[in-house]
Amino acid sequence: MVRPLDSRKEGLARYTETLVPAISLLVVLLPIVYKQPNLISPDRYYATLTMTLAFGIPIVLASLGQMLAMSIGEIDFAMENLVSLVTCVMGAVMFKDPLLGTAFLIGILAVYMLIGAFIHLKKLPSIIITIGMSFIWTGLAITIQPTPGGSMPAAVNAAMRLRPPWIPYPIVLAVLLALIGHFLMFKTNFGILARGVGDNVKSIQQAGHSAIRVRIMVFGLVGLFGILSGVALGGLTTSADPLLAKNYTLLSVAAVVLGGGTFAGGKVSAVGAVFGALAMHLVVHLLVVLKISTDWQAGVKGFIILLALYIGGFFKRAGKIRYI
Amino acid sequence: MAERLVETKGIGKNFGISPALVDVSLTLAPGECLGLVGHNGAGKSTLMNILTGIFPPSSGAFSLNGRLQDAGYNVRAANSRGVWAVFQELSLCLNLTVAENLRVFHPEFRGWGWRKRAGDAITAILDEIFPGHGIRPNQRVETLNLGRRQVVEIAKAFAAGDGLGLLILDEPTSALDYHTARQLIDHLNRIKGGSIGIIYISHILDEVLACTDRIVVMKDGRISGEVASRDATRDRLIELMGSKSASAGEARGGDRQSRDLSGRPLLISPRRPEEKGGLRLTLREGEVVGLAGLAGHGQTDLLIELFDWRRNPDYRIEGPLTFIPGDRQRDGNFPLWSIIKNLTILVYPRVRRYRIIDLSLERSVSGRWRDSIGIRAASLGDNILSLSGGNQQKVLFARCLESAAKAILMDDPTRGVDVGTKEIIYRLIREERDRGRSFVWYTTEMDELKHCDRVYVFRNGSMVAEIPGTEATEEAVLRSSF
Structure with missing residues (x-):
């Protein structure tokens, strides 16, 4: 029998979905490599890649958090404020009083789980709640650590400075996080239910699953990834700053979309989000390498991001059926 | 009958003040295949929603396997007691794969290797019922066309395996082509007489006749007749589906009068002569034209097509037109604005x-x-x-x-509206008609056709019959729609 058209379309969709973010990463990476051949030189690659990619890791973590929120059709607009707050908690509280610091982080996690429950019970859009939360997080951060400074716990600094043999540490971390994210979303019961809630809550509930539990767990994990991102960023900069993670919210959303995710319908890709996050991070680096004047950097960066998203969207051909 | 899989006793259901089901009692034995037919709004889907635990009945009770069902009966409980349903609106999550959907609904696919087990299970069922289906278990549902999604939905119900006691199929073939529908019917005939009881709902009477043992006809929320399938004919079923209220409509048909509108200017006329595929609509000034037939057979599509009046490829339209949408909440109201x-x-x-x-x-x-x-x-x-x-x-x-619209397109405007408001709407339509305004009126209520000057009957996306308003009885419409 003739292979149905559907399967071919499916094959193509899968193919482009993982390929597009990988290609956009390459497109950003190649000019950087051209300008900085050290990135591929056998004796210098390790140090240069480590340096170039290190600050991509907190963005990868934030993007995985955002991907979880978007998998159930929600969004976290407080991501950058949360990440910055966590650096302040680490730098100002954890350093002096590990117990209090830990309690603080657990409190943040609990608040995130409450947000998930609240969204379910009050049927409020997460964009409203998280924008409200963003002011609270920043307020807290400024109270704890009004100006950049503080000191990170030695363990955190050390954890971000591991030097595995042969393969640069940020690459090891990125691969590991992509695998964890993929496992979570596609191999666990939780992942299937989360994506199911993103597409069709009614079916999930009729199949006897608790939607509020799924939403609480998802937002708990959003908070967890945000916290990890803050710890990683704090460990890299070794200082606390209430505005440190500027732009992380929108960068993480853009990373998820570039990685093949959508705002509704429960379509996300963890591997894609990791690629997307690294591409977003490298765009900034590219402008520096190309010696674009700082006056123009913000604009050019925005233009490149729009271009990448446009090209990504161009390749996305979902098998849509028109209902009237 | 010693064994009874399902027994309903005097089930009634009200939505607001309007009764959707009145005193429905029926039984089903294991291995039996029961057909359920009736026009839109006859109460078939309401009854099935009660049996599958989507909502409880307002009155009456029902038992499964001789066990009376209590207030806590819900979809989950229905599934665990072996009741599975395939509805017209699919319950699949489009972004999940076929195997993942199976796992969402059937908790037994857990633990290591579930993906393979779920995939093997669904493939085995698909191979058995729909050989040559071309569906892979790791394919996302959104990449399947509507017909294949329906096939997966059907297979999902069968995946309950030995746990399957009562299978409800509500219009299972509406999205299937002839060949695939035939495969399903052959399968039902194969498993008949086993342990599974089947309730088969369809507007396609030949299918119902082909695969059932017994057919129950519903009408206005009641059971209006029951026949053994081997003695039944299409005509007999149509008669049972329509008879009562058609004669009632006749009695009240005093306001039916044919009006001669042939001299009036045309507002809507086809650009090309009629094709063999179906009729083309015309509308004159001051005319009320009804669109009838089974719900979802293309009436709304035509209204939407007409609404695009300036650049309509098929019709020459004297605008402007306006539209009263069917889904008030989604397409009609501006929910944040004042009255x-x-x-x-x-x-x-x-x-x-x-x-x-x-x-x-x-x-x-x-x-x-x-x-x-x-x-x-x-x-x-x-x-x-x-x-x-x-x-x-x-x-x-x-x-x-x-508005200044010359013609108003209406997509079932009295759906879910109380009787008093309906009367006001009918009065408005009559008054405006006399002032020269025209209406294209899609209605799912047979009774409303008496307000129309002409009625077009839809079947499978095209207009198959044109009936003068004076002759648009329920029976005439039913005859053309099946």
């Missing part, structure tokens, strides 16, 4: 003074409508959603009638 703003949106150029919206003009236009059709609101400045459904519908009517 006044909702009512005057189409005529806002006329409630302006010096190009600025004049609140007192708005108020006077809305006030005029409130008095003439009785919009029951504390204040016209209140939010539109503070009104009852019927009153919201009145506002939508007022919006369209206030």
